[in-house]
Amino acid sequence: MKGRKLLMIPGPIEFEPEVLAALAAPTTSHVAPDFIEAFGEALEWMRDVFLCPDGQPLVVAGSGTLAMDLAGANLVEPGDRALVVNTGYFGDRFAALLGRYGAHVTHVRAAVGGRPALAAVEAALQAGRFKLMTVTHVDTSTGVLTDVRGLAALARQYETLCVVDGVCSVAGEALRMTEWGVDVALTASQKAISVPPGLALLMAGPRAMAAFHARKTPVANYYADWANWLPVMAAYEARKASYFGTPAVNLIWALNVSLGQIVAEGLDARFARHAALGRACQGALAALGLGQVPLQPEYAAHTMTAPRYPAGVSGADLLPRIGAAGVTLAGGLHPAIKAEYFRIGHMGPTSLNDLLATIGALEVGLAGCGYRFDVGAGVAAALRAYQG
Ligand code: PMP
Numbered sequence: 195m196k197g198r199k200l201l202m203i204p205g206p207i208e209f210e211p212e213v214l215a216a217l218a219a220p221t222t223s224h225v226a227p228d229f230i231e232a233f234g235e236a237l238e239w240m241r242d243v244f245l246c247p248d249g250q251p252l253v254v255a256g257s258g259t260l261a262m263d264l265a266g267a268n269l270v271e272p273g274d275r276a277l278v279v280n281t282g283y284f285g286d287r288f289a290a291l292l293g294r295y296g297a298h299v300t301h302v303r304a305a306v307g308g309r310p311a312l313a314a315v316e317a318a319l320q321a322g323r324f325k326l327m328t329v330t331h332v333d334t335s336t337g338v339l340t341d342v343r344g345l346a347a348l349a350r351q352y353e354t355l356c357v358v359d360g361v362c363s364v365a366g367e368a369l370r371m372t373e374w375g376v377d378v379a380l381t382a383s384q385k386a387i388s389v390p391p392g393l394a395l396l397m398a399g400p401r402a403m404a405a406f407h408a409r410k411t412p413v414a415n416y417y418a419d420w421a422n423w424l425p426v427m428a429a430y431e432a433r434k435a436s437y438f439g440t441p442a443v444n445l446i447w448a449l450n451v452s453l454g455q456i457v458a459e460g461l462d463a464r465f466a467r468h469a470a471l472g473r474a475c476q477g478a479l480a481a482l483g484l485g486q487v488p489l490q491p492e493y494a495a496h497t498m499t500a501p502r503y504p505a506g507v508s509g510a511d512l513l514p515r516i517g518a519a520g521v522t523l524a525g526g527l528h529p530a531i532k533a534e535y536f537r538i539g540h541m542g543p544t545s546l547n548d549l550l551a552t553i554g555a556l557e558v559g560l561a562g563c564g565y566r567f568d569v570g571a572g573v574a575a576a577l578r579a580y581q582g
Contacts, residue, residue: 199517199520200522200548200551200552201522202521202522202523202539202540202544202552203524203537203539204334204362204385204524204539204541205334205361205362205382205385205391205541206384206390206391207384207388207539207541207543207544208543208544208548209388209389209390209452209542209543210388210451210452210455210543212451212455213390213451213452214390214448215451216444216448216450216451217445217448218444219444219447221443221444223443224437224440229443229447230430230433230434231433232446232447232450233253233430233441233446234432234433236253236450236453237251237427237431239450239453239454239456239457240253240395240397240453241397242453242457242461243364243365243453243456243457243461244364244369244371244397245369245370245372245373245461246371246379246397247372248399249371249397249398249399249400250397250398250403250424250427251395251396251397251427252394252395252396252397252398252420252423252424252427253394253395253427253441253449254393254394254396254417254439255393255394255439255440255441255445256392256393256394257384257392257394258361258380258381258382258394259287260418261361261380261394262287262288262291262359263415263418264394264396264418264420265328265357265380266292266294266297267295267413267415267418267419268409268413268418268420269355269357269378269402269405269406270292270297270325271295271296271409271411272296272411274296274297274298274326275297275298275299275322275323275325276289276292276297276298276324276327276328277300277301277302277319277322277326277328277354278300278302278327278328279302279309279310279315279327279328279330279340279345280301280302280304280330281304281309281310281333281336281338282306282330282333282334282336282338282528283333283334283336283527283529284333284334284335284359284361285301285330288328288330288359289301289328295415296414297325300318300322300324302315302318305489306336306487306528306531307336307338307486307487307488307489307493308338308489309338309340309341309493312341312345315327315345315348316352319348319349323352323354324352324354325354325355325405326356326377327349327354327357328359329342329345329356329357329358329359330358330359331359331360331364331369332360332362332363332367332495332498333362334361334362334527334537335526335527336488336500336528337486337487337488337494337495337499337500337537338487338488338493338494338495339363339367339488339492339495339496342356342369342374342376343374346358346374346375346376347374347375349375349377355378355401355402356376356377356378357377357379357380357402358371358378358379359380360380360381361380361381361382361385362385362541363381363386363495363497364379364380364381364386364387364395365381365385365387365456365461365464366385366386366464366496366541366542367386367465367468367495367496367497368465371397371399372399376399377398377399377401377402378397378398378402379396379397380395380397381396382394383395383445383448383449385497385539385541385542386468386541386542387452387456388452388456388541388542389445389448389449389452390445390448392442392445393442393445393446398420406420422439426438468496468540468541470546470579470582471496471540471544471549471580472494472495472496472497472540473579473580473582474546474549474576474577474580475499475540475549475552475553475576476499476579477576477578477579478553478579479501479572480575481568481571481572481574482504482556482557482560482567482571482572482575483504484501484502484503484504485501485502486499486501486502486535487500487501488500496540497539497540497541498538499537499540500526500535500536500537500538502535503535503536504565506564506565507560507563507565508533509525509526509533509536511562511563512536513525513559515559516555516559519554519555519558520551520555521552521555521556523538523552523556524537524538525537538552540552546577549576549580550573550576553573553576554572554573557569557570557572557573
C-alpha cells in the first residue's frame with residue numbers, strides 16, 4: 195500500500211491480497227480438476243451472496259454491461275414491453291440495451307438525485323402490461339439507492355419480471371433476491387464482489403428461467419445466449435468439465451477466493467459494515483458543509499457517495515489535490531451535473547481506516563482550494579457516525 199494511492203472510486207476498488215495472489219498464480223487448464231472444483235464452489239457461493247437459494251448462477255467473462263446483456267438478450271423478445279425505473283446514466287443504458295433487442299421501453303423518471311415514487315411506478319405498471327421492469331439498485335452516476343424491496347413487490351403484483359442492476363450493490367447493499375421476489379440480479383466483479391474487472395455475474399430466479407424457456411424467438415446475441423452457458427454452469431456445479439467459451443481462469447480462481455471471504459464475513463454483517471461506511475462518509479460531508487447529489491438522506495447509497503463541490507471549488511482544482519494527498523477519487527458521470535459533483539467508492543474490503551484516510555485527503559484538498567472549514571471536523575464526524 196505504501197507509495198501508491200488508495201483507490202476509492204466506485205469501482206474498481208481496493209482488493210484483498212489473497213484475491214490478487216490468486217490472479218498472479220500460474221494459470222491452470224479450464225478443465226483441470228482443481229479448477230472445476232473452484233468454479234463449482236464459486237457458483238454455489240453465488241446463491242448465498244445473492245440470497246437466492248433456488249437461483250441459477252451465471253459467470254461469464256466480460257464487464258457489467260455484459261451482465262446487463264445477459265439479462266436483456268435472454269428475457270426480451272421483439273415487441274415485449276419493458277419499464278425502466280430510471281435513476282440516472284445506467285437506467286438510460288439499460289433502456290438502450292433493451293431497445294436493441296426489440297423491447298418497447300417506457301421510463302419512469304425522477305429529477306436528478308431523486309427516485310421515482312412507488313406510486314408513480316405502480317401507475318406505470320397499471321397503464322401497460324410489461325414483461326419486465328429494470329431497477330438500478332445504486333445508480334453509480336448519482337449515488338441514488340432505490341427501494342428494490344418495494345419495487346419488486348409491485349412487479350410481483352403486476353406479474354412483471356423484476357430485473358435488478360446490482361453492479362454497484364451486490365455484496366454491499368442489502369439485496370435479498372428470494373425474500374423480496376427479485377427475478378434477476380446482476381453485477382460485475384470489480385465492485386463489492388471485490389475481484390478485478392473482467393467477470394459478469396448474474397443470478398436468475400425461477401420465474402426468469404421460465405420466461406427464458408418459454409421464448410418463441412432465438413436469442414439475438416450469440417455470446418450472451420443462456421442456452422450456451424447453462425450446460426457449462428450445470429457441469430461445473432456437478433464437478434464435470436465442460437466448454438463453450440474459455441473461462442477467465444485466473445479471475446475465477448480470484449472469484450472463488452473473494453466469494454469465500456464474503457460468505458465467511460456473513461451477508462448480514464457485510465450489509466451492516468457497508469451501512470456504517472456510508473453513514474461515516476455522509477456524516478463527514480455534512481460536517482464539512484458539502485451537499486450530496488441524492489435529494490434525500492434515505493436515497494443515499496452505502497457503497498458509494500456523490501458529494502457536490504462547495505461553492506468556489508472546482509473538480510479540476512480539488513481532485514488532483516486529493517490525489518496528491520494519496521487518494522484517487524472519481525469525477526462526475528451524470529451528463530446533466532457532471533462538473534458539479536464527484537464520487538467516492540467505499541465498498542468491498544474498504545475499512546474504516548481507508549475511509550478516514552479518504553476524508554483526511556479530502557480535507558487537505560479542500561484546504562488547498564481555499565475552502566474554509568473546521569479542520570478535522572470531517573474525520574471526527576466520520577468516526578462518530580461509524581460507531582452508529
Ligand atoms: N450498472 C451500474 C450501476 C454500474 O455502476 C456500472 C459500471 N460503473 C455498469 C452498470 C456497467 O458496468 P461495466 O462498466 O463493468 O460494464
